Amino acid sequence: MKTFTPPPIRPGIHPRSGLGYRIDHGVRSSVPFLFVFFVTLVLSAPLNLPGQVELMPAIIMATIFLWSVFVPALMPSLAVFVLGIWADILSFGPAGVMLLMMLIVHGVALSGRYTLARVNFFILWLVFGVVMVGVTALQWVLCCALALHIVEFLPFVFETVLAFGSFPVLYTGFVWTYRFVVNNADRA
Amino acid sequence: MPVSIQFRQALGKLVLPALILVACGVILLGKADRGLIEKLRMNTADLLAPAYGLVAWPQEKLRWVSGNLQDIRNLEAENIRLRAENVSLRHWYDVAAALADENATLKANLHWIPDNAPTFVSGRVVRDTSGLYARAVLLALNPDTAVRKGGIALDGAGLVGRVTEVGRRSARVLLITDSSSRLPVTLESSHAAAIMAGDNSALPRIIFYPQDNVPIEGERVVTNGEIESLPAGLPVGHVHYLRPGQPVVVPAADLDHVDMLRVFDYEDSVVPPDAPGRVPLPAGGGAMPLPAHPDQGLHG
Numbered sequence: 001m002k003t004f005t006p007p008p009i010r011p012g013i014h015p016r017s018g019l020g021y022r023i024d025h026g027v028r029s030s031v032p033f034l035f036v037f038f039v040t041l042v043l044s045a046p047l048n049l050p051g052q053v054e055l056m057p058a059i060i061m062a063t064i065f066l067w068s069v070f071v072p073a074l075m076p077s078l079a080v081f082v083l084g085i086w087a088d089i090l091s092f093g094p095a096g097v098m099l100l101m102m103l104i105v106h107g108v109a110l111s112g113r114y115t116l117a118r119v120n121f122f123i124l125w126l127v128f129g130v131v132m133v134g135v136t137a138l139q140w141v142l143c144c145a146l147a148l149h150i151v152e153f154l155p156f157v158f159e160t161v162l163a164f165g166s167f168p169v170l171y172t173g174f175v176w177t178y179r180f181v182v183n184n185a186d187r188a
Numbered sequence: 189m190p191v192s193i194q195f196r197q198a199l200g201k202l203v204l205p206a207l208i209l210v211a212c213g214v215i216l217l218g219k220a221d222r223g224l225i226e227k228l229r230m231n232t233a234d235l236l237a238p239a240y241g242l243v244a245w246p247q248e249k250l251r252w253v254s255g256n257l258q259d260i261r262n263l264e265a266e267n268i269r270l271r272a273e274n275v276s277l278r279h280w281y282d283v284a285a286a287l288a289d290e291n292a293t294l295k296a297n298l299h300w301i302p303d304n305a306p307t308f309v310s311g312r313v314v315r316d317t318s319g320l321y322a323r324a325v326l327l328a329l330n331p332d333t334a335v336r337k338g339g340i341a342l343d344g345a346g347l348v349g350r351v352t353e354v355g356r357r358s359a360r361v362l363l364i365t366d367s368s369s370r371l372p373v374t375l376e377s378s379h380a381a382a383i384m385a386g387d388n389s390a391l392p393r394i395i396f397y398p399q400d401n402v403p404i405e406g407e408r409v410v411t412n413g414e415i416e417s418l419p420a421g422l423p424v425g426h427v428h429y430l431r432p433g434q435p436v437v438v439p440a441a442d443l444d445h446v447d448m449l450r451v452f453d454y455e456d457s458v459v460p461p462d463a464p465g466r467v468p469l470p471a472g473g474g475a476m477p478l479p480a481h482p483d484q485g486l487h488g
Contacts, residue, residue, distance in 0.1 A: 045240050048316070
Protein backbone atom coordinates (compact mmCIF):
# COMPACT_ATOMS: atom_id res chain seq x y z
CA MET A 1 0.00 0.00 0.00
CA LYS A 2 1.39 3.37 -0.95
CA THR A 3 1.24 6.32 1.39
CA PHE A 4 -0.07 9.51 -0.11
CA THR A 5 2.45 12.30 -0.58
CA PRO A 6 1.17 15.66 -1.72
CA PRO A 7 2.71 16.93 -4.95
CA PRO A 8 5.17 19.79 -4.53
CA ILE A 9 3.61 23.19 -5.03
CA ARG A 10 6.34 24.41 -7.35
CA PRO A 11 8.03 21.36 -8.72
CA GLY A 12 11.73 21.62 -9.10
CA ILE A 13 12.37 24.14 -6.36
CA HIS A 14 13.36 22.55 -3.08
CA PRO A 15 14.94 24.24 -0.10
CA ARG A 16 18.38 22.75 0.04
CA SER A 17 19.14 20.77 3.13
CA GLY A 18 22.10 18.79 4.32
CA LEU A 19 25.23 19.44 6.32
CA GLY A 20 26.87 21.91 3.95
CA TYR A 21 23.79 24.06 3.76
CA ARG A 22 23.33 24.02 7.52
CA ILE A 23 26.95 25.02 8.19
CA ASP A 24 26.69 27.79 5.62
CA HIS A 25 23.45 29.03 7.10
CA GLY A 26 24.81 28.84 10.65
CA VAL A 27 27.93 30.82 9.80
CA ARG A 28 25.93 33.44 7.95
CA SER A 29 23.50 33.91 10.84
CA SER A 30 26.25 34.19 13.41
CA VAL A 31 27.98 37.02 11.54
CA PRO A 32 26.60 39.79 13.83
CA PHE A 33 27.64 37.90 16.96
CA LEU A 34 31.10 37.10 15.59
CA PHE A 35 31.55 40.69 14.41
CA VAL A 36 30.96 42.11 17.90
CA PHE A 37 33.04 39.33 19.44
CA PHE A 38 36.07 40.05 17.26
CA VAL A 39 35.70 43.83 17.42
CA THR A 40 35.89 43.53 21.21
CA LEU A 41 38.91 41.27 20.96
CA VAL A 42 40.79 43.37 18.40
CA LEU A 43 40.08 46.70 20.08
CA SER A 44 41.38 45.37 23.38
CA ALA A 45 44.73 44.58 21.72
CA PRO A 46 47.52 47.16 22.00
CA LEU A 47 46.95 48.87 18.66
CA ASN A 48 47.69 52.35 20.07
CA LEU A 49 44.85 53.82 18.03
CA PRO A 50 43.76 57.25 19.20
CA GLY A 51 40.49 56.91 21.09
CA GLN A 52 40.64 53.12 20.99
CA VAL A 53 39.18 52.74 24.47
CA GLU A 54 36.13 54.84 23.64
CA LEU A 55 35.73 53.30 20.19
CA MET A 56 35.00 49.81 21.54
CA PRO A 57 31.73 50.64 23.38
CA ALA A 58 30.72 52.92 20.50
CA ILE A 59 30.97 50.20 17.85
CA ILE A 60 29.46 47.53 20.10
CA MET A 61 26.45 49.66 21.03
CA ALA A 62 25.71 50.79 17.46
CA THR A 63 25.99 47.22 16.12
CA ILE A 64 23.76 45.77 18.81
CA PHE A 65 21.25 48.56 18.31
CA LEU A 66 21.03 48.06 14.54
CA TRP A 67 20.73 44.27 14.59
CA SER A 68 18.24 44.38 17.47
CA VAL A 69 16.04 46.81 15.55
CA PHE A 70 16.10 45.15 12.16
CA VAL A 71 17.00 41.48 12.66
CA PRO A 72 16.48 40.58 16.32
CA ALA A 73 16.54 36.90 15.40
CA LEU A 74 20.29 37.19 14.77
CA MET A 75 20.95 39.25 17.92
CA PRO A 76 18.97 37.47 20.65
CA SER A 77 19.12 38.62 24.26
CA LEU A 78 21.24 35.66 25.26
CA ALA A 79 23.86 36.52 22.62
CA VAL A 80 23.95 40.11 23.89
CA PHE A 81 24.45 38.78 27.40
CA VAL A 82 27.37 36.56 26.32
CA LEU A 83 28.93 39.45 24.38
CA GLY A 84 28.50 41.70 27.41
CA ILE A 85 30.33 39.27 29.67
CA TRP A 86 33.08 38.98 27.05
CA ALA A 87 33.44 42.76 26.76
CA ASP A 88 33.51 43.06 30.54
CA ILE A 89 36.24 40.47 30.90
CA LEU A 90 38.40 42.26 28.33
CA SER A 91 37.83 45.82 29.47
CA PHE A 92 39.12 46.08 33.07
CA GLY A 93 36.39 48.54 34.03
CA PRO A 94 33.95 48.00 36.87
CA ALA A 95 32.46 44.55 36.31
CA GLY A 96 29.00 44.30 34.77
CA VAL A 97 28.55 47.91 33.71
CA MET A 98 29.21 47.29 30.00
CA LEU A 99 26.95 44.24 30.20
CA LEU A 100 24.11 46.28 31.65
CA MET A 101 24.55 49.04 29.06
CA MET A 102 24.45 46.54 26.19
CA LEU A 103 21.33 44.85 27.55
CA ILE A 104 19.59 48.21 27.95
CA VAL A 105 20.43 49.29 24.39
CA HIS A 106 19.23 45.90 23.16
CA GLY A 107 16.02 46.19 25.20
CA VAL A 108 15.22 49.69 23.97
CA ALA A 109 15.88 48.70 20.35
CA LEU A 110 13.79 45.56 20.72
CA SER A 111 10.80 47.27 22.30
CA GLY A 112 10.72 50.09 19.76
CA ARG A 113 11.60 48.09 16.69
CA TYR A 114 8.19 48.17 15.02
CA THR A 115 8.42 51.96 14.92
CA LEU A 116 12.17 52.27 14.52
CA ALA A 117 12.43 49.86 11.59
CA ARG A 118 10.13 52.07 9.52
CA VAL A 119 11.45 55.54 10.29
CA ASN A 120 13.82 57.66 8.25
CA PHE A 121 17.53 56.97 8.71
CA PHE A 122 18.15 60.39 10.26
CA ILE A 123 15.46 59.87 12.88
CA LEU A 124 16.93 56.46 13.66
CA TRP A 125 20.32 58.13 14.03
CA LEU A 126 18.86 60.71 16.39
CA VAL A 127 17.10 58.02 18.46
CA PHE A 128 20.37 56.12 18.74
CA GLY A 129 22.08 59.32 19.89
CA VAL A 130 19.49 59.84 22.61
CA VAL A 131 19.78 56.21 23.74
CA MET A 132 23.58 56.55 23.81
CA VAL A 133 23.40 59.72 25.92
CA GLY A 134 21.12 57.98 28.41
CA VAL A 135 23.20 54.83 28.58
CA THR A 136 26.49 56.71 28.93
CA ALA A 137 25.03 58.88 31.67
CA LEU A 138 24.00 55.69 33.45
CA GLN A 139 27.53 54.34 32.96
CA TRP A 140 29.02 57.50 34.43
CA VAL A 141 26.70 57.37 37.45
CA LEU A 142 27.47 53.70 38.03
CA CYS A 143 31.21 54.28 37.70
CA CYS A 144 31.06 57.13 40.20
CA ALA A 145 28.95 55.07 42.58
CA LEU A 146 31.24 52.05 42.34
CA ALA A 147 34.45 54.05 42.62
CA LEU A 148 32.99 56.18 45.46
CA HIS A 149 34.28 59.40 43.93
CA ILE A 150 33.39 61.64 41.02
CA VAL A 151 34.96 60.26 37.86
CA GLU A 152 35.89 62.76 35.17
CA PHE A 153 33.03 62.82 32.67
CA LEU A 154 34.79 64.15 29.57
CA PRO A 155 35.84 60.67 28.34
CA PHE A 156 32.19 59.64 28.59
CA VAL A 157 31.14 62.61 26.48
CA PHE A 158 33.81 61.61 23.98
CA GLU A 159 32.47 58.05 23.96
CA THR A 160 28.95 59.30 23.20
CA VAL A 161 30.12 61.61 20.44
CA LEU A 162 32.21 58.85 18.92
CA ALA A 163 29.26 56.44 18.96
CA PHE A 164 27.02 59.06 17.40
CA GLY A 165 29.60 59.82 14.72
CA SER A 166 30.36 56.23 13.82
CA PHE A 167 26.69 55.29 13.47
CA PRO A 168 26.34 56.06 9.70
CA VAL A 169 29.44 54.02 8.89
CA LEU A 170 28.16 51.10 10.91
CA TYR A 171 24.74 51.50 9.35
CA THR A 172 26.26 51.19 5.88
CA GLY A 173 28.22 48.17 7.04
CA PHE A 174 25.07 46.69 8.52
CA VAL A 175 23.05 47.15 5.31
CA TRP A 176 25.82 45.63 3.23
CA THR A 177 26.25 42.68 5.60
CA TYR A 178 22.54 42.04 5.77
CA ARG A 179 22.09 42.16 2.03
CA PHE A 180 25.14 40.28 0.83
CA VAL A 181 26.35 38.11 3.68
CA VAL A 182 23.36 37.08 5.75
CA ASN A 183 20.75 36.85 3.00
CA ASN A 184 22.87 35.67 0.13
CA ALA A 185 22.37 32.01 0.98
CA ASP A 186 18.70 32.18 0.11
CA ARG A 187 19.27 33.94 -3.19
CA ALA A 188 22.19 32.20 -4.77
CA MET B 189 7.77 18.51 26.46
CA PRO B 190 5.40 20.41 24.20
CA VAL B 191 4.56 23.90 25.46
CA SER B 192 1.86 26.14 24.17
CA ILE B 193 2.75 29.07 21.95
CA GLN B 194 1.41 31.55 24.49
CA PHE B 195 3.57 30.10 27.23
CA ARG B 196 6.62 30.19 24.99
CA GLN B 197 5.94 33.82 24.09
CA ALA B 198 5.57 34.76 27.76
CA LEU B 199 8.83 32.98 28.51
CA GLY B 200 10.51 34.83 25.65
CA LYS B 201 9.37 38.16 27.08
CA LEU B 202 10.87 37.26 30.46
CA VAL B 203 14.34 36.51 29.14
CA LEU B 204 15.52 40.12 28.80
CA PRO B 205 14.36 41.35 32.25
CA ALA B 206 15.92 38.27 33.80
CA LEU B 207 19.21 38.96 32.01
CA ILE B 208 19.15 42.60 33.15
CA LEU B 209 18.67 41.39 36.72
CA VAL B 210 21.62 39.03 36.26
CA ALA B 211 23.69 41.98 34.97
CA CYS B 212 22.86 43.94 38.13
CA GLY B 213 23.87 40.85 40.07
CA VAL B 214 27.19 40.80 38.18
CA ILE B 215 27.78 44.45 39.15
CA LEU B 216 27.13 43.66 42.81
CA LEU B 217 29.26 40.51 42.59
CA GLY B 218 32.11 42.53 41.09
CA LYS B 219 31.87 44.96 43.98
CA ALA B 220 31.55 42.27 46.64
CA ASP B 221 34.10 39.77 45.39
CA ARG B 222 36.75 41.71 43.54
CA GLY B 223 39.12 38.75 43.55
CA LEU B 224 36.91 36.52 41.43
CA ILE B 225 36.55 39.04 38.60
CA GLU B 226 40.22 39.92 38.77
CA LYS B 227 41.17 36.26 38.56
CA LEU B 228 38.92 35.76 35.54
CA ARG B 229 40.35 38.81 33.80
CA MET B 230 43.95 37.91 34.56
CA ASN B 231 43.40 34.36 33.27
CA THR B 232 41.96 35.72 30.03
CA ALA B 233 44.80 38.21 29.76
CA ASP B 234 47.26 35.36 30.36
CA LEU B 235 45.71 33.40 27.51
CA LEU B 236 45.78 36.40 25.19
CA ALA B 237 49.21 37.73 26.19
CA PRO B 238 51.10 35.90 23.38
CA ALA B 239 48.61 37.21 20.80
CA TYR B 240 48.97 40.75 22.13
CA GLY B 241 52.74 40.32 21.91
CA LEU B 242 52.33 39.46 18.21
CA VAL B 243 50.38 42.66 17.68
CA ALA B 244 52.90 44.77 19.57
CA TRP B 245 55.94 43.45 17.67
CA PRO B 246 55.28 44.96 14.21
CA GLN B 247 54.28 48.25 15.79
CA GLU B 248 57.54 48.41 17.63
CA LYS B 249 59.47 47.63 14.43
CA LEU B 250 57.51 50.28 12.58
CA ARG B 251 58.22 52.85 15.23
CA TRP B 252 61.89 51.88 15.11
CA VAL B 253 62.01 52.33 11.33
CA SER B 254 60.19 55.65 11.38
CA GLY B 255 62.38 56.83 14.23
CA ASN B 256 65.42 55.85 12.17
CA LEU B 257 64.21 57.79 9.16
CA GLN B 258 63.60 60.85 11.27
CA ASP B 259 67.04 60.51 12.81
CA ILE B 260 68.63 60.46 9.38
CA ARG B 261 66.80 63.66 8.48
CA ASN B 262 67.89 65.52 11.59
CA LEU B 263 71.43 64.19 11.57
CA GLU B 264 73.20 67.51 11.10
CA ALA B 265 71.29 69.44 13.76
CA GLU B 266 71.51 66.47 16.09
CA ASN B 267 75.28 66.30 15.73
CA ILE B 268 75.71 69.97 16.64
CA ARG B 269 73.44 69.56 19.64
CA LEU B 270 75.21 66.42 20.77
CA ARG B 271 78.64 68.04 20.55
CA ALA B 272 77.49 70.90 22.75
CA GLU B 273 75.87 68.48 25.14
CA ASN B 274 78.98 66.32 25.21
CA VAL B 275 81.10 69.23 26.34
CA SER B 276 78.70 69.99 29.13
CA LEU B 277 78.44 66.31 30.09
CA ARG B 278 82.21 65.94 30.21
CA HIS B 279 82.28 68.72 32.73
CA TRP B 280 79.54 67.05 34.76
CA TYR B 281 81.34 63.73 34.50
CA ASP B 282 84.41 65.25 36.15
CA VAL B 283 82.24 66.76 38.84
CA ALA B 284 80.44 63.45 39.39
CA ALA B 285 83.68 61.48 39.53
CA ALA B 286 85.11 63.90 42.10
CA LEU B 287 81.94 63.74 44.15
CA ALA B 288 81.83 59.94 43.95
CA ASP B 289 85.40 59.80 45.22
CA GLU B 290 84.62 62.16 48.03
CA ASN B 291 81.46 60.25 48.85
CA ALA B 292 83.35 56.95 49.00
CA THR B 293 85.93 58.47 51.34
CA LEU B 294 83.30 59.95 53.60
CA LYS B 295 81.32 56.72 53.69
CA ALA B 296 84.46 54.78 54.55
CA ASN B 297 85.02 57.14 57.48
CA LEU B 298 81.47 56.79 58.68
CA HIS B 299 81.23 52.96 58.65
CA TRP B 300 78.38 53.37 56.19
CA ILE B 301 76.08 50.38 55.76
CA PRO B 302 75.70 49.86 52.01
CA ASP B 303 72.18 49.49 50.64
CA ASN B 304 71.48 46.00 49.40
CA ALA B 305 70.87 45.85 45.68
CA PRO B 306 67.23 45.15 44.86
CA THR B 307 66.31 42.29 42.56
CA PHE B 308 64.43 43.11 39.39
CA VAL B 309 62.92 41.54 36.30
CA SER B 310 62.27 43.23 32.98
CA GLY B 311 59.25 42.66 30.84
CA ARG B 312 57.55 43.86 27.71
CA VAL B 313 54.31 45.81 27.97
CA VAL B 314 51.82 43.88 25.85
CA ARG B 315 48.72 45.91 26.38
CA ASP B 316 47.54 49.23 27.64
CA THR B 317 44.55 48.36 29.80
CA SER B 318 43.79 51.99 30.44
CA GLY B 319 40.10 52.56 30.22
CA LEU B 320 37.80 55.41 30.95
CA TYR B 321 38.38 54.84 34.62
CA ALA B 322 41.92 53.60 34.96
CA ARG B 323 45.47 54.07 33.76
CA ALA B 324 47.24 50.73 33.77
CA VAL B 325 49.35 48.51 31.55
CA LEU B 326 49.70 44.76 31.27
CA LEU B 327 53.19 43.29 31.44
CA ALA B 328 54.10 39.92 29.90
CA LEU B 329 56.17 37.82 32.26
CA ASN B 330 57.97 34.54 32.22
CA PRO B 331 56.00 32.11 34.41
CA ASP B 332 59.14 31.42 36.50
CA THR B 333 59.78 35.00 37.52
CA ALA B 334 58.68 35.98 40.97
CA VAL B 335 56.88 39.26 40.60
CA ARG B 336 54.89 40.17 43.63
CA LYS B 337 51.96 42.44 44.21
CA GLY B 338 53.42 45.80 45.26
CA GLY B 339 56.48 45.56 43.00
CA ILE B 340 57.79 48.90 41.73
CA ALA B 341 57.85 49.41 37.97
CA LEU B 342 60.39 51.78 36.41
CA ASP B 343 61.35 52.51 32.85
CA GLY B 344 64.69 53.96 31.83
CA ALA B 345 63.86 57.43 33.09
CA GLY B 346 61.74 57.10 36.20
CA LEU B 347 58.90 55.66 38.18
CA VAL B 348 56.03 54.22 36.15
CA GLY B 349 53.76 52.56 38.67
CA ARG B 350 53.11 49.69 40.99
CA VAL B 351 52.12 46.07 40.36
CA THR B 352 48.55 45.55 41.47
CA GLU B 353 47.60 42.14 40.11
CA VAL B 354 49.78 39.21 39.21
CA GLY B 355 48.77 36.40 36.89
CA ARG B 356 50.83 33.43 35.79
CA ARG B 357 52.16 35.05 32.61
CA SER B 358 51.28 38.67 33.10
CA ALA B 359 51.11 41.37 35.71
CA ARG B 360 49.04 44.51 35.78
CA VAL B 361 50.87 47.74 36.60
CA LEU B 362 48.81 50.65 37.90
CA LEU B 363 50.39 53.81 36.50
CA ILE B 364 51.16 56.82 38.69
CA THR B 365 48.63 58.79 36.65
CA ASP B 366 45.70 56.56 37.71
CA SER B 367 43.11 58.27 39.83
CA SER B 368 43.55 55.78 42.65
CA SER B 369 47.33 56.21 42.80
CA ARG B 370 48.63 58.15 45.82
CA LEU B 371 52.37 58.18 46.44
CA PRO B 372 54.41 59.97 49.08
CA VAL B 373 57.10 62.08 47.39
CA THR B 374 59.82 64.51 48.36
CA LEU B 375 60.42 67.71 46.46
CA GLU B 376 64.17 67.83 46.09
CA SER B 377 65.05 71.52 46.35
CA SER B 378 62.46 72.70 48.84
CA HIS B 379 62.80 69.45 50.85
CA ALA B 380 59.06 69.36 51.34
CA ALA B 381 57.10 66.14 51.66
CA ALA B 382 53.96 65.89 49.60
CA ILE B 383 51.57 63.39 48.08
CA MET B 384 51.44 62.84 44.35
CA ALA B 385 47.87 62.06 43.40
CA GLY B 386 46.96 60.77 39.96
CA ASP B 387 43.73 61.95 38.36
CA ASN B 388 43.65 59.97 35.09
CA SER B 389 45.23 62.90 33.25
CA ALA B 390 48.82 62.84 32.01
CA LEU B 391 50.04 65.04 34.87
CA PRO B 392 49.48 63.85 38.45
CA ARG B 393 48.76 66.58 40.98
CA ILE B 394 50.83 67.46 44.05
CA ILE B 395 48.70 67.68 47.15
CA PHE B 396 49.25 68.07 50.88
CA TYR B 397 52.44 70.10 50.52
CA PRO B 398 53.35 72.45 53.38
CA GLN B 399 51.78 75.85 52.84
CA ASP B 400 54.88 77.70 53.99
CA ASN B 401 57.13 75.74 51.64
CA VAL B 402 55.43 75.60 48.27
CA PRO B 403 56.86 73.52 45.38
CA ILE B 404 59.23 75.40 43.10
CA GLU B 405 58.68 75.28 39.35
CA GLY B 406 61.05 72.79 37.74
CA GLU B 407 62.39 71.14 40.88
CA ARG B 408 62.91 67.40 40.85
CA VAL B 409 60.40 65.10 42.51
CA VAL B 410 61.65 61.85 44.02
CA THR B 411 59.96 59.15 46.04
CA ASN B 412 60.04 59.30 49.74
CA GLY B 413 60.65 56.27 51.93
CA GLU B 414 57.40 56.60 53.83
CA ILE B 415 55.95 53.30 52.65
CA GLU B 416 57.82 50.05 53.04
CA SER B 417 57.73 48.76 49.48
CA LEU B 418 58.91 52.02 47.93
CA PRO B 419 62.44 53.21 48.72
CA ALA B 420 63.40 56.84 48.92
CA GLY B 421 65.07 58.65 46.06
CA LEU B 422 63.59 57.05 42.93
CA PRO B 423 63.18 59.72 40.25
CA VAL B 424 59.55 60.56 39.51
CA GLY B 425 59.63 63.76 37.48
CA HIS B 426 59.67 67.50 37.95
CA VAL B 427 57.29 70.13 39.25
CA HIS B 428 55.29 72.24 36.86
CA TYR B 429 52.60 74.82 37.58
CA LEU B 430 49.55 74.48 35.33
CA ARG B 431 48.25 77.69 36.86
CA PRO B 432 49.16 79.50 40.08
CA GLY B 433 48.40 77.31 43.06
CA GLN B 434 48.07 74.12 41.06
CA PRO B 435 51.39 72.27 41.00
CA VAL B 436 51.60 69.02 39.04
CA VAL B 437 54.33 66.50 38.37
CA VAL B 438 55.58 66.04 34.83
CA PRO B 439 56.56 62.36 34.94
CA ALA B 440 60.10 61.54 33.89
CA ALA B 441 58.93 58.21 32.50
CA ASP B 442 57.32 58.17 29.06
CA LEU B 443 53.89 57.02 30.17
CA ASP B 444 52.28 57.32 26.73
CA HIS B 445 54.53 54.73 25.17
CA VAL B 446 55.65 52.32 27.84
CA ASP B 447 57.15 49.31 26.10
CA MET B 448 59.78 47.94 28.48
CA LEU B 449 59.48 47.95 32.23
CA ARG B 450 61.73 46.84 35.05
CA VAL B 451 59.86 45.59 38.09
CA PHE B 452 61.87 45.93 41.28
CA ASP B 453 61.17 43.99 44.40
CA TYR B 454 61.82 46.24 47.38
CA GLU B 455 59.42 44.28 49.53
CA ASP B 456 61.76 43.58 52.44
CA SER B 457 64.30 46.33 51.95
CA VAL B 458 63.73 48.42 55.05
CA VAL B 459 61.43 47.07 57.70
CA PRO B 460 61.14 49.22 60.78
CA PRO B 461 61.75 47.34 64.02
CA ASP B 462 58.78 46.79 66.30
CA ALA B 463 58.56 49.91 68.40
CA PRO B 464 56.26 49.99 71.38
CA GLY B 465 55.93 53.69 70.75
CA ARG B 466 56.61 54.81 74.28
CA VAL B 467 59.47 54.98 76.76
CA PRO B 468 59.68 51.78 78.82
CA LEU B 469 58.91 52.31 82.51
CA PRO B 470 61.73 51.76 84.98
CA ALA B 471 61.76 48.37 86.69
CA GLY B 472 60.02 48.17 90.04
CA GLY B 473 56.81 49.66 88.84
CA GLY B 474 57.49 53.02 90.40
CA ALA B 475 56.81 56.26 88.68
CA MET B 476 59.53 58.16 86.92
CA PRO B 477 61.81 59.73 89.53
CA LEU B 478 61.21 63.42 89.57
CA PRO B 479 64.01 65.84 90.17
CA ALA B 480 64.28 66.77 93.85
CA HIS B 481 61.95 69.52 94.79
CA PRO B 482 63.81 72.74 95.49
CA ASP B 483 62.86 73.48 99.08
CA GLN B 484 64.58 76.79 99.20
CA GLY B 485 61.58 78.59 97.84
CA LEU B 486 60.30 82.04 98.60
CA HIS B 487 58.96 80.98 102.01
CA GLY B 488 61.98 79.04 103.13
